[in-house]
Amino acid sequence: MGTHYITSLATAPSPNNPVASEERCLLDGRCKIKKQYTTIGIQQYQWNLHAKYIHRRFVFFRPHNVNYIRNASFVSNTFVSKSSPDSMGHEESAKHAMDILFRFSRPYAAMATVLSVLSTSLVAVERLSDISPLFYTKVLQAIFGGIFMQIYVCGFNQICDIEIDKINKPYLPLAAGELTMNSAIIVTLISAIMSFSITWISRSWPLFCGLFVWFLIGTAYSANVLPLLRWKRFPYTAVLYMINSRALCIPLGYYMHVKNAIKGRVVVLSMRHLFSIAMLFVFSIVLILFKDIPDIKGDEMHGIKSLASQIGPERMFWSCVWFLGIAYGVAILIGATSSSSWISKYVTILGHLVLGLILWIRAKSVDLKSVSSISSMYLFLWKLFYAEYFLLPLVR
Numbered sequence: 071m072g073t074h075y076i077t078s079l080a081t082a083p084s085p086n087n088p089v090a091s092e093e094r095c096l097l098d099g100r101c102k103i104k105k106q107y108t109t110i111g112i113q114q115y116q117w118n119l120h121a122k123y124i125h126r127r128f129v130f131f132r133p134h135n136v137n138y139i140r141n142a143s144f145v146s147n148t149f150v151s152k153s154s155p156d157s158m159g160h161e162e163s164a165k166h167a168m169d170i171l172f173r174f175s176r177p178y179a180a181m182a183t184v185l186s187v188l189s190t191s192l193v194a195v196e197r198l199s200d201i202s203p204l205f206y207t208k209v210l211q212a213i214f215g216g217i218f219m220q221i222y223v224c225g226f227n228q229i230c231d232i233e234i235d236k237i238n239k240p241y242l243p244l245a246a247g248e249l250t251m252n253s254a255i256i257v258t259l260i261s262a263i264m265s266f267s268i269t270w271i272s273r274s275w276p277l278f279c280g281l282f283v284w285f286l287i288g289t290a291y292s293a294n295v296l297p298l299l300r301w302k303r304f305p306y307t308a309v310l311y312m313i314n315s316r317a318l319c320i321p322l323g324y325y326m327h328v329k330n331a332i333k334g335r336v337v338v339l340s341m342r343h344l345f346s347i348a349m350l351f352v353f354s355i356v357l358i359l360f361k362d363i364p365d366i367k368g369d370e371m372h373g374i375k376s377l378a379s380q381i382g383p384e385r386m387f388w389s390c391v392w393f394l395g396i397a398y399g400v401a402i403l404i405g406a407t408s409s410s411s412w413i414s415k416y417v418t419i420l421g422h423l424v425l426g427l428i429l430w431i432r433a434k435s436v437d438l439k440s441v442s443s444i445s446s447m448y449l450f451l452w453k454l455f456y457a458e459y460f461l462l463p464l465v466r
Contacts, residue, residue, distance in 0.1 A: 170243045170248050170249050171243075171249075171257065173242070173243050174221075174224070174225060174228065174242070174243045174244065174249060174254065174257065175217075175220065175221045175224055175225070176220075176224040178449060178452045179220055179224060179452075180217055180220050180221070181452075181456065182316070182452065182455060182456065182459075183213075183216040183217055183220045184213055184216070184217065185456055185459035185460075186216070186316070186320070186321055186324065186459065187209060187212045187213045187216055187324050188209070188213075188459070189346070189459040189460070189462050189463055190321050190324045190325045190328070190346070191205075191208070191209045191212070191324065191325075191328040192463035193325065193340075193342060193343055193346055193462060193463055194325055194328045194329040194332060194343075195332070195463075196332075200332045204331050205328065205331055205332065207331075208272070208274070208327055208328045208331045209328060211268055211269075211271075211272040211274065211277065211327070212277060212324045212327055212328065214264075214268055215265050215268040215269055215272075215277060215281055216265075216281070216320070216324070218261045218262070218264040218265035218268065219261070219262070219265040219281050219284050219285060219288075221257070221258070221261040222258050222259075222261040222262040222265065222285065222288065223284065223285075223288035223291075223292075223315075225254060225257055225258035225261065226258050226288065226289060226292050226293075227288075227291070227292040228242055228244045228245070228254065229244065229251070229254055229255060229258065229292075230292040230293060230294060231292065232244055232245055232251075234365075234368045234369065234371075234374075235368075237367060237368035237371065238364065238365040238367065238368035238369070239365075262285065265281055265285075266278075266281070266282075266285075269281055269282075272327075274327045274330070276322075276323045276324075276325075276326035276327045276330065277323055277324070277327040279319075279323055280319055280320045280321075280322065280323015280324060280327070281320070281323065283314060283319040283320065283323075284314075284315055284319070284320050287301070287310075287311050287314055287315065287319075288311070288315070290307075290311070291307075291308070291311045302374060303374050303375065304375070305359070305375075305376060305377035305380075308358050308362075308376070309354070309355055309358055309359070311358070312354040312355070312357060312358035313351060313354045313355065315354075316350055316353065316354040316357075317347055317350035317351040317353075317354045318347065318351075321346075321347070321350060322347075325343065342462075342465050345401075345404065345462075345465055346462045346465075348397075349397065349401065349458055349462065350458075352393065352394060352397040353394070353397075353451075353454075353455050353458060355393065356390045356393055356394045356451060357448075357451060357452070357455065359377055359378065359386060359389075359390055360386070360387070360390045360447075360448055360451060361448060362376035362377065362378040362379070362386070363378045363383045363386050363387060363444050363448070364441045364444045364445045364448065365378075366378055366379045366383060383438060383444070384438050387433075387436070387438060387444070387447075388433075390451075391429065391430075391433045394429060394451075394454075395426055395429060395430065398422045398423070398425060398426035398429070399422075399426065401418060401422040402418070402419050402422050402423055402426075404418065405417075405418025405419040405422070405465075406419055410465075413464075414464065414465055417461065417464040417465065418461070418464075418465050421457075421461045421464075422461070425454055425457055425458070428454070429454060432447065432450055433447070
């Protein structure tokens, strides 16, 4: 079970030197680069003078971590496949498959879904006696239902945007060829079914309505079937999608799902919940608009007119930073003038003051000519989003 080496001369295929049917080759004129694909195969051996075997392929995951050394024209090229079927054990294969599925689900978005459920659930709590075994059950139902729907939305988006992702996000499993299209479709469909199954088991109409709205707008955001779909093509519909998924319909569904378990069916939106909606509203707009800055090239090539491509990346960048900074300032002002306890006032004021300073310092260090630097800033904004989820339950 050691590492396998495949060695070949850098010559083009000919009748005397055919390319093996079990290999995929790329020719660049100087050398031949061979990539092997992980397969789930059934080997049928035919024993005569030499041992021969046939692979019947059922391809699910294709690893791209193949090292190769490319030298001059008449130099042998050695390929080391770290993930060949012979060198990868069952445990390692399972880990590799889980890693692909993990990255396919877009972990930063899944983390935001979990924190959204926890934060809105705690906002619904008014006293310690509200926290009961039923409360924990409702929270877990919302978490798993939300995660599965998140995987559906992200997976469906990657399926529809595979050509764009090959330009903007070539590291994604589907765009990189690590995950086959059939596998992506299966995972996406199963995730949607699992999400709705959880809502059916919970018998919670608020949770079902929230996740169903997410299913509809998530599909409308990416699908390019009917004229009114493909919301991501236009700034306003893209913002509408993000606001509903991160600030209004879905968080409100989580809130009412848990609130019904606490109060029996008496749901009253408090001031702290309205404050939460306002802050999530701002973050939703900032994240969906900022996301388009590093994606301008691929979006323009496929006819997507994002606001970032219309006004320019630099203006879009600083507009998002200032918009979020102003929201932090308003939150500080609300905390200073509120009649809540001193603990809540300090948390609201100091928490948003620190986050505002961190945002400004981080924004000043971004190289606006570097796509990787802007992408890093985008992920940093998600971290600020996580921090806001932690602050909201403490605001009274």
